[in-house]
Amino acid sequence: MSTGETRPPVSGVRAGIVVTGTEVLTGRVVDRNGPWLAERLRELGVDLAHIAVVGDRPQDITGALRFFRAEGVDLVCTSGGLGPTEDDLTAQVVADFQGRAMHLDEALERRIWAILEPLLTRWPDLDADALRHSNRKQAVVPDGATVLEPVGTAPGLVVPPAEGADGPTVVVLPGPPRELQPMWGAAVETALFRDAVTGATEYRQHMLRLFGIPESEIAATMRQAREAGIPLDDLEITTCLRRGEVEIVTRYEPRYQTVYEAFDAVIRERHADTLFSDDGTSVDLQVAALLRGERDAATTARTIAVAESCTGGLLLGRLTDLPGASDYVLGGVVAYSDDAKQRVAAVDPALIVQHGAVSQAVAEALADGARSVFGADVGVGVTGIAGPGGGTDEKPVGLVWFSAAGPDGARLTRSITVPGSRTDVRDRSTTVALHLVRRLLLGER
């Protein structure tokens, strides 16, 4: 049924990740830690097979730890469950799992208090007893564990198996990404961690990004590469469709470098017109660099402004996501009502009457309006029907018109009918708009 899988390289060192939290299990919070830790482990050459997302029940956390021990992994990283509330139990559960008693680390308690005490000034109504209670709870640690200093208020832990016992070393990290990420470096530096990952394999990884083709075309290319004798089984190739772009990620051991290069050459030859990134950069970063005049043929810095309708601010939100965006983003208008298109984005109301608000003419007028209202070099106009209501036979839900206008009459305009939900249409449209701006800045006409 399949022409064959790409057989992955397997490292000598294996790890598992346990993400705890009922709020993550039920999706009220999106897990950012599992994938982030996965990437860090891969960079270290550690093979990762599973992320287990578990609720806050001790038996479920223990179940995941037991699974990883049974799978024979060398290292387990946990995130979450180190906070002050009653459902934060990870330290105790991991201690029990490793057969280690807990003790109060009084010096650690004092260091945490030095972090907490200023909160009493900031929140005068705060219950000082509650805070001291949280403080003490967070300073109780398993015997034999290495403590990782708190980034917020919760210390992390590296907990080895009991003396003489087999099993994985467990790295216990806090849930908030802004605490977990800075703490990772300290975890990696501990002797316990280093011991656990001795012998990890080196991997290389490359990402290619394409825009404007269906994923099935990549499948066909891979079949052709295989038929042409390229041993793709030596590579771990993953393709995925993300925000309207196809990403091809290839990971391999250094000895398969020439196999990768052969595969890479096939992609470049067959998909030259849609391959836009071979250095890991997103279209967001490329547009930012082009606007700064620091990429490809773009040697002149440009400012940009947006007039968007159906995307409702998301294109501007995406353009301003990068630090320093104020160097080139002057601003924009969200012209949701027809009246606003006229009053704030300088769209001639006759165009709306004649062509409708979702039309090539209005997209171009929005792009021109953005340029003139903000005095920007580049103007972008987006107008469409995000749904779920408002569609007609002639102009269905998902129809979006885009226009990008630059100096000297440069202009690119296109429409696309984006499938999916209101959220899909709005999000995907920001990708299409960025690619249009990229092409304009690269000089396509």
Add this chain to the structure above:
Amino acid sequence: MSTGETRPPVSGVRAGIVVTGTEVLTGRVVDRNGPWLAERLRELGVDLAHIAVVGDRPQDITGALRFFRAEGVDLVCTSGGLGPTEDDLTAQVVADFQGRAMHLDEALERRIWAILEPLLTRWPDLDADALRHSNRKQAVVPDGATVLEPVGTAPGLVVPPAEGADGPTVVVLPGPPRELQPMWGAAVETALFRDAVTGATEYRQHMLRLFGIPESEIAATMRQAREAGIPLDDLEITTCLRRGEVEIVTRYEPRYQTVYEAFDAVIRERHADTLFSDDGTSVDLQVAALLRGERDAATTARTIAVAESCTGGLLLGRLTDLPGASDYVLGGVVAYSDDAKQRVAAVDPALIVQHGAVSQAVAEALADGARSVFGADVGVGVTGIAGPGGGTDEKPVGLVWFSAAGPDGARLTRSITVPGSRTDVRDRSTTVALHLVRRLLLGER
């Protein structure tokens, strides 16, 4: 170390979820299926302990299935791996796991072709052979499985254990949420699914949302409730901090209704000033209903417009996220540069010179400007320093000023210093702004 966990109710029927895809494992795609399926299973009274996120390697998918079988679950749901590419192997892996051979379902192949054929018109360059190959792959199904009709092009499957064997029934669903979610209803209706979940326990669930207090205060309240004799162990209580709000989710069997009511009363009494939602509604939905004149004392519909700086379009993006937002959102301006604040949001440049762009005066001027420029009833102004650069001792990174202005001189203005990264500051600020608008619409002054 802890005053005790909340012991959760355990249903007689247990399930596991396997989310497949190296792109999910490595975080290039955020998993939306695991949490969504978790909620659906909980609604059915099925107890869920783990979501396993696994790469595309067959042995890793099998490892997760073996884990769930060893844990004794009755049902496993998988998502992903049904697509046309070579790394899409889930159907084969599940068939092998259940000890079932595969066969080509020719009628299914024809039904899938009827979906695929029109693509050849839409993408004239498409490789028809590649498409037929994908078609056939997706129509090869395990013996004895119930086929779930494709929503996209991939059929789902409900695959029972081999005749006479024990083990979970496996529901195989596609990865794209827009295909998985509509297919779920069909899966639940199959006889195989119904048999697997016979005897599930009923649960009730309530969510309370609070804004403006630290999570540790809830921990203190729970200790007090326990000391007052409320048996919280009969409830499964989860607290979490999400986008600046504290959520308390309580799940319990119907026989503990009075315990829940006692706990609920304690929260309402101690946190009356910060509890803003007891019916599951988000602040987004509340603001939308207030603007429509359909909630609380708000009987007059109002229009809204925004002038935002550091949030760069995200507040508008959030306001326009809800279907039908065009009924009350007129639009807004993202006034990133000082010049744009003056030209597009009608801010007196003297205010910027005198007070600085991040100041109470400019936030108020932006709110007024949004009202006047768009002719809206309510105007919102946001100006702050998202970072990582641009902070000073007096005005640090994270300082954001908010103002909401309504008819008859109504106005609320506040500042907050938001901790965290640029992304945190921008996202959290949209929450603060929505709460300010909510209070204004509720008549607070």
